Amino acid sequence: MNGELIVFFILALVAIGSGILMLNLTKVVHMVIALVFTFLSIAGLYVMLSAEFLAFVQILIYSGAITIIMLFGIMLTRHSDRTESKIGVPRTVLVLGGIVAFFLVMFFQINDLSFGEQATVLHVDNTEKIGVELYSKFVIPFELTSVLLLVALVGAIVLAKRDDEEEAKDNE
Amino acid sequence: MNPLIWIIPVLPLLSFVLLLLFGRRLKEASAHVGALLTLGSLVLSIVVLLNQWGGEPVKETLSWLTFGETTLSAGYLVNPLNALMLVIVSLVSFLVQVYSGGYMHDDDRFPIFFAYLGLFTFAMLGLVLSPNLLQLYVFWELVGVGSFLLIGYYFYKREARSAAKKAFIMTRIGDVGLFIGMILLFWQVGSFEFDEIFAAVEAGEISEGWITLTAILIFVGAIGKSGQFPLHTWLPDAMEGPTPVSALIHAATMVAAGVYLVAAMFPLFQASEAALTTVAVVGGFTAIFAATIGLAQADIKRVLAYSTVSQLGYMMLALGSSGYVAGVFHLTTHAFFKALLFLAAGSVIHAVHTQNIHEMGGLWKKMKWTAPLFLIGAMAISGVPGLSGFFSKDEILAATYADGRFGLFWIAVIAAFLTAFYMFRLFFLVFTGESRGIQEKVKESPVSMTFPMIVLGILALIGGLINTPFATYLSDFLAQNEALEIHHHETRWWIPVVATGVSLLGILMAWLVYVKKKVTRFSESAPDLHYILLNKYFIDETYDYSFVKGTRALSYFWYYIDRFVVEGLVGLVTGIVGWFSKIGSRFQNGQVQLYSSVAFAGMAILLLVVAWIGGYLT
Amino acid sequence: MESILLSALVFSPLVGILVLAFMPNTEERLLKTVGLLATLLPLAFAIITYVGFTPGNVNIQFVEQYRWIDFQIKGLPNGGDFTINYDLGVNGLTVVLLLLTAIVSTLAAAASVWIKEHWKGYFMLFLLLEIGMLGVFASQNLLLFFIFFEITLIPTFFLIGKWGYIDKEKAAYSFLVYNGLGSAILLIVFIILYMKTGTMNYTGLSSFLHQPPEVLEQMYIGDEFRFGLLIALLVALGVKLPIVPLHTWMLKVHVQAPPSIVMIHSGILLKIGAYGVYQFGIGFFPEEFRQIAFWIALLGVINLLYGAFIAFVQVDFKRVLAYSSVSHMGIVLIGLASLNGAGMQGAMFQVVSHGLISALLFFLVGLIYERTGTSLITHLGGMAKVMPITAGFLLVGGLASLGLPGMSGFVSEFMAFLGLFKEMPVLAAVGTLGIILTAVYILRAVLGMTFGETKESLLQLKEPRFVEWLPALILTALIVLIGVYPAVLSDILQLTINAMMAGKGAVV
């Protein structure tokens, strides 16, 4: 048992614990906050996996941006901030059963999966490597992603914007 | 010999077709058309009969139907028995058509009536001419249809409808016996032809058991047609038809077809003692059974109907006692005197418009022709010496005695006594004494009606002479048929004496009871017995409660099975499918979460299955 | 050798469909006339075929064979090359059935005068149905059979569902669901047969399947497999025939469909089932059929008695006839199950005879319903007084139906029982009870309608005109013709049946 393993277990525990907390909390805001901890611990895991850049991105986008968006979403739509879970027992059982089955099957496959070798130099100049790859090998997907983001931006605005008539109606 | 034999049945068929097509235009003339065409048949039949006298049997066939390797043929066969029957049938048919010209005069469906008579005569002649069992069966059924149509002639009467239906169904029950017997015999012999069947029987190709079985099944057909117990109930009901029809079909010809069938198949019956015994016992029982019912009936036609049943039983008894000649002889004489009796009864009904004998009486003086002719008929059937019935009945008694069935012999004697009694009861109640009913002027019937009666009266008087102990024309004639072994039994002197004695005793009794009123009527002395007899031993009721109601109950049972169980099962299947669809449609509630849950669960199951089958779960 | 006579026959109703397509929807008389005339064309072709048919020749005649579909499946044991031909031809049986179809169709078209609306659509569907029926009998391979079989289903569905009586939709759906399921099973069997044997042609299949069992075993067509196919076939065709307890749909159809369609349905469509059992059941699996013959005969007797018993207590004449059809189809089964010359011929006679008789009876039902608006027996007493000719035909039809000698019903009944008595006498004896029961229920129904006191509601009725009962006269004439001189049919049927039996080495 070395330090790395201890760190991993702490992070994993936080991630899973916050996830389960998310499922069991009743207030929506609390749920989102709980998930922030998960995101953060995932960032920590990225660091352990020699992906420092990704860890920062994770913190920026997930723990920061997406969580904020979600909180905005909650605030803009709140009428009651509690999610009363009225899902029927049969369906919960169905979903739970499916998930357990899925988990078991997957678990038995990956339980002792190991490819033996591992990358050793990944943490060296991590950001630079990503940058080089992104602008050389993956330049087309990168550009496409930018288009996607643009479309998402426009789409989000159009969707969230009130209709003209509605606006006119409200203004009266 | 005679290439025109097939014309004999075709003429009445022609009459049927013509009258059916043009009857409406012919109107009154249709009687002439029918009678003339039948007269043609009669003449030809007489020619055929005369040619048969000492001649050879004639048989011609052509192929009718082929299946597999077998060819069934149709054609005609003339032998002494057939020739005799041809004459009887066409004669009675002709006379009845003449008679009907007067009797049915006021009916507005006159042509149809004659068309039906033509159809019936055609079928009857065809039956008689059949060279094989199959063709016989075909005409056998057609005869039944003719009878059915004529019984139901007054279709608007409820009783006529049920009587017609009953006649058809009861005889069909018998027919099925014939049907089965015929088919079984076919698979034993490989042919329906009479001569081949007899040859096979003689050669011993068929086992004793099969012969008995098929003979009894064929006899079942005869039971149905000839109104023998237990299928006799339709015959009295058939009196709902017009009276000439009763004379033609239900006295002289069709009901005799059963006797004819047994006579025609006689070599088969002869080969099995058990079959002969069955025939004799059924015949003997029917003879006395129907005679007792006849004692109590009040309807003039019903008395005659039961008398017919009884006399047919006599004929069966004769055949069953190996008295082939006796049976055929009685068939002949019976055709004459019973047709005469019916026609006379029709004449009476025509005059007084009632059939209840208790409302008649005193008609002797008013009906100068009918009354004596009826008396002749009654004397003939009672077996008064010298008349036709005497000789034939005597022959039957002798045959029965010679066959050694003494029980049946005495039954026959008692039946003869009863016959004489109820016939003269009828005669005295109708013709003597004072008029009891409300009767307006009673007129004698027209010549068209009396003429046939006179012809039949003469035949009833002298018909017996064709086969007396001294001159056995008939038995010699019939003996020409080589397939038959005809027993000649020595005549015992005391049998005619006993027969005469009992019939005279019966007449005397009737006279004492109904004319002199010296003896109380047995409806008063034994009311319970009378009640049973009046209700015909409750056989109709028994059948109604057992078979008719039973069939109906069974039908309803199956109907409800069909309605509820079969359709219920179908409903169950559709219900299950529907239930599944309902469950399925519950999942289609528009919520993405549910859809994805189900999809995911399905995927998980697939995954499990694949992993399980692939062995990844170890 | 190639003649296009059969194609012309099968597709000749198309002419009528095309003509009708360009006609206005409102001209009632014109549409009905054209509809009737259009059925005369196939009738003419059918007569030409019938006349041109050589009875002495056992081979399939007027053969038309063209390559139609080719495809290849790699890696199959038999090479994987598949061909399906366009295959038409007739034998002694089908030529008779084709003629029967054409005749009944023409008469049913005549009976269509009682159709009240949408004549254009009616006659187009009607003619389409006729194409299907003719095709079913003319085709010589399974795929064509199946296609034409399906063609009969769809128009019938619409004809029942649109032009029927009150509960027509339910009846139509019932019809479609049952027959759809039946034909689905049929299709599965056909495809399996095709995949196993590589041919769809009847003759090819017969000769393939008549090989010794050991040979078939090597081709993965074992005993159980063949039994399975045969039973699946019997179930599929048993729906059509129908065999109890698969009969409930037919009752609804008989009661709800318009009389002209019931004439076709009862006269021809039910016969496809019988024909199928004969052609596929006995033709492809003779040995297996022989082994289960007792059960088939038993089913036949059950059909016979069951239908007869239930018909006895029906109040609606149409239902009486529907159950009587169930009963009469039992005779077909009996005849087929006896597997000898007499029985088979009896079954085929029954197919033809019942086609004519039920067409006659349903024609009369239509005639009566048109005038009285009812077919309930209790509402129709004493009809003989006001409509003696109709009543007379009804009586004739009834007598024919109960197997009166001199009419076609007797010949078939007689021969079917003759056949069965040879093989299974006890069962046959039980079956003869059906003969009595048939008389009982037919007479009850027919006499109930025609005899007795005339109901007041009927008193003002008029006798139909000559042209109206002409179809009944034609049918009666045919029934009597076959009954009096059955050789007109047996001569042409016999060689075909003998060939069928010889092909399986049965005792003739």
Added chain:
Amino acid sequence: MSSVPLSVYLVLALILFCIGLFGALTKRNAVIVLISIELMLNAVNINLVAFAKYGINPGITGQIFSLFTITVAAAEAAVGLAILIALYRNRKTVNVDEMDIMKH
């Protein structure tokens, strides 16, 4: 050499994925459903990054792939929320089980 084996990361990712899936399928609040989906995407990302280090062909590509995933996830979150708000404006609810008008 790292002492944490690949399978442990994978199992962790699996657990997180399952939690996300459960939330996405059972929660009624649309916001939570969206967040749960984000969680599932994160679990996938863990896998990608883990394989980038421990996979058969270790390299930087896995990390780049997860970058794309994060981008797409962000876009998705934005659009999803926009839809949510539009829906809320019209129907005054964010409950997933009331969003079934597409059924008709």
